[in-house]
Amino acid sequence: MQIxxxxxxxGGGFPQWNCSCRNCTLVRKGIFPGKVRTQAQIAVSADNxxxxxxxxxxxxRAQIEVSPELHPRDGLRQSPxxxxxxxxxxxxxxxxxxxxxxxxxxxxxxxxxxxxxxxEDNSMFAMLNRVSDQALWTDIIPAETFALASSAGDxxxxxxxxxxxxSRYPAYTRRRxxxxxxxxEALLGLIIEDKSGNRFAYMPAVSQVDDGLLQVLESxxxxxxxxTFWQDDELIKIQGxxxxxGEMGHIPISSERGSLHRLAALRRPRKIFIHINNTNPMLxxxxxxxxxxxxxxxxxxEDGWNIQL
Amino acid sequence: MQIxxxxxxxGGGFPQWNCSCRNCTLVRKGIFPGKVRTQAQIAVSADNxxxxxxxxxxxxRAQIEVSPELHPRDGLRQSPxxxxxxxxxxxxxxxxxxxxxxxxxxxxxxxxxxxxxxxEDNSMFAMLNRVSDQALWTDIIPAETFALASSAGDxxxxxxxxxxxxSRYPAYTRRRxxxxxxxxEALLGLIIEDKSGNRFAYMPAVSQVDDGLLQVLESxxxxxxxxTFWQDDELIKIQGxxxxxGEMGHIPISSERGSLHRLAALRRPRKIFIHINNTNPMLxxxxxxxxxxxxxxxxxxEDGWNIQL
Numbered sequence: 081m082q083i084x085x086x087x088x089x090x091g092g093g094f095p096q097w098n099c100s101c102r103n104c105t106l107v108r109k110g111i112f113p114g115k116v117r118t119q120a121q122i123a124v125s126a127d128n129x130x131x132x133x134x135x136x137x138x139x140x141r142a143q144i145e146v147s148p149e150l151h152p153r154d155g156l157r158q159s160p161x162x163x164x165x166x167x168x169x170x171x172x173x174x175x176x177x178x179x180x181x182x183x184x185x186x187x188x189x190x191x192x193x194x195x196x197x198x199x200e201d202n203s204m205f206a207m208l209n210r211v212s213d214q215a216l217w218t219d220i221i222p223a224e225t226f227a228l229a230s231s232a233g234d235x236x237x238x239x240x241x242x243x244x245x246x247s248r249y250p251a252y253t254r255r256r257x258x259x260x261x262x263x264x265e266a267l268l269g270l271i272i273e274d275k276s277g278n279r280f281a282y283m284p285a286v287s288q289v290d291d292g293l294l295q296v297l298e299s300x301x302x303x304x305x306x307x308t309f310w311q312d313d314e315l316i317k318i319q320g321x322x323x324x325x326g327e328m329g330h331i332p333i334s335s336e337r338g339s340l341h342r343l344a345a346l347r348r349p350r351k352i353f354i355h356i357n358n359t360n361p362m363l364x365x366x367x368x369x370x371x372x373x374x375x376x377x378x379x380x381x382e383d384g385w386n387i388q389l
Numbered sequence: 390m391q392i393x394x395x396x397x398x399x400g401g402g403f404p405q406w407n408c409s410c411r412n413c414t415l416v417r418k419g420i421f422p423g424k425v426r427t428q429a430q431i432a433v434s435a436d437n438x439x440x441x442x443x444x445x446x447x448x449x450r451a452q453i454e455v456s457p458e459l460h461p462r463d464g465l466r467q468s469p470x471x472x473x474x475x476x477x478x479x480x481x482x483x484x485x486x487x488x489x490x491x492x493x494x495x496x497x498x499x500x501x502x503x504x505x506x507x508x509e510d511n512s513m514f515a516m517l518n519r520v521s522d523q524a525l526w527t528d529i530i531p532a533e534t535f536a537l538a539s540s541a542g543d544x545x546x547x548x549x550x551x552x553x554x555x556s557r558y559p560a561y562t563r564r565r566x567x568x569x570x571x572x573x574e575a576l577l578g579l580i581i582e583d584k585s586g587n588r589f590a591y592m593p594a595v596s597q598v599d600d601g602l603l604q605v606l607e608s609x610x611x612x613x614x615x616x617t618f619w620q621d622d623e624l625i626k627i628q629g630x631x632x633x634x635g636e637m638g639h640i641p642i643s644s645e646r647g648s649l650h651r652l653a654a655l656r657r658p659r660k661i662f663i664h665i666n667n668t669n670p671m672l673x674x675x676x677x678x679x680x681x682x683x684x685x686x687x688x689x690x691e692d693g694w695n696i697q698l
Binding site: 092093095096097098099100101104108138139140141142144145148150151152153155156157158159171175178179180181182183184197201202203204205206207210251252253254318319320322 | 401402404405406407408409410413417447448449450451453454457459460461462464465466467468480484487488489490491492493506510511512513514515516519560561562563627628629631
């Protein structure tokens with residue numbers, strides 16, 4: 081299968097509009113030893129014709145335009161994008177759906193609770209269902225593997241295993257919904273597998289790593305993992321206030337309980353950090369943190385990467 | 390005052406992700422005799438320090454990054470963007486608000502009905518009010534001129550006259566809301582005036598031009614006007630189905646009842662088409678339609694234009 085990294089930054093992108101941390105300032109001056117990044121977005125295809133998006137980020141319009149694989153091919157209004165798999169309701173993971181609203185057929189996979197969060201609590205998503213042949217919403221049942229198919233039902237040679245990772249719904253979820261939504265439907269890790277058994281995991285938001293998750297990750301050939309924050313108190317140090325990485329649902333990279341240490345034993349998968357926050361010091365490719373992750377066998381996802389698996 | 394055109398296309402931008410009309414195809418081949426455009430967005434400032442956005446389009450993140458005036462200047466988290474004036478609830482006019490959600494103080498002006506449409510019917514907008522010092526929602530009363538001010542109350546030397554233009558709410562508005570929302574609060578034209586009396590109008594969606602509107606436009610120095618469609622049946626001809634320009638709330642440019650004819654008598658303002666759909670033949674600067682609007686004294690707005698008034 082063909083995997084395309086359309087974007088690799090956390091919510092807000094890099095640089096972020098209202099941030100003048102060291103990274104953002106140096107990027108705007110044109111002297112940062114590292115790369116700018118749009119918000120995290122993966123596309124995958126088994127046949128190089130039908131593509132599935134993992135999430136739909138707010139930068140999707142620009143990301144599609146710089147990716148010839150995703151340009152329309154047949155007919156006046158068409159797209160190779162056959163569907164979207166949603167793993168959460170986070171804004172940086174779902175807002176792009178509203179950019180795909182031009183009356184285009186599209187399969188959207190999401191858990192029933194995330195569908196209710198989007199469609200019942202946010203009237204804007206009605207724009208995806210103005211005509212009959214538009215978004216086809218399809219349930220994801222946590223832990224049940226399903227085949228990816230276009231809205232016309234065409235199989236495309238890929239299946240998806242959705243792993244419940246957390247019971248945390250987005251901060252915009254109304255309080256009374258907490259009791260109505262299923263805890264296991266809040267946030268998923270996605271494992272995509274092709275017909276030859278090649279597997280990759282996409283997990284841009286992971287709050288903790290237990291032995292069960294380690295075992296699953298060891299069964300993959302490629303891992304895109306939560307690279308949001310280097311340190312647990314990274315945002316607080318920079319802003320003077322705010323939440324820890326843990327409070328935001330992200331395991332930090334460094335420290336004894338961080339991902340670098342917790343995932344050190346993985347042998348099989350190629351390991352790539354994605355969903356990297358603008359404040360993360362490892363973005364600086366001349367810095368100690370970038371060296372450290374490289375020595376530990378990790379890479380930083382970059383916008384535009386093509387990976388054949 | 391300083392006016393910046395951050396984007397000049399209609400919803401979907403140019404090119405549009407799922408479109409392979411002649412314009413979009415030639416642009417992607419790199420041989421189109423005209424310019425690519427992000428979605429319509431204006432920023433204005435009287436002091437070159439505090440900027441106000443007219444609408445908040447989905448391309449705002451990229452538009453801010455290519456505009457040094459809008460980069461943070463003081464402190465680690467800051468923005469020169471003091472506020473946003475909403476003239477409708479259309480997705481291509483409001484989605485960008487959700488990109489400005491990083492706990493940043495911001496004044497948001499909107500009619501009470503548009504505020505209810507966004508905040509009561511779309512839980513995502515709660516992201517703009519997670520902390521006390523964030524979005525300050527401020528009522529627009531149709532036809533009542535108001536001074537633009539930051540959320541801290543600092544005046545910035547600009548006032549805004551909001552003209553009710555239509556009773557049409559966005560297509561995603563729930564049916565039962567039709568009776569609850571005030572017809573005059575659906576869609577506004579905005580006239581911005583500085584302390585020297587310089588005035589410009591921003592009207593990216595106008596369904597018809599009557600003598601009252603003509604008189605108002607003649608009182609301005611600069612007019613950004615609805616340039617969405619050249620012909621009333623433009624989309625139907627290209628897609629084979631769909632709505633007319635009129636049904637979508639846009640007066641076409643050509644024909645006896647089109648804007649070129651209806652606004653031909655205007656003498657005072659510099660006249661600029663904005664919110665140009667990807668299908669509009671006038672985007673082709675080698676074509677007859679582009680010549681025609683130039684001969685009639687009109688310009689096509691381009692991304693990145695700076696205008697001093």
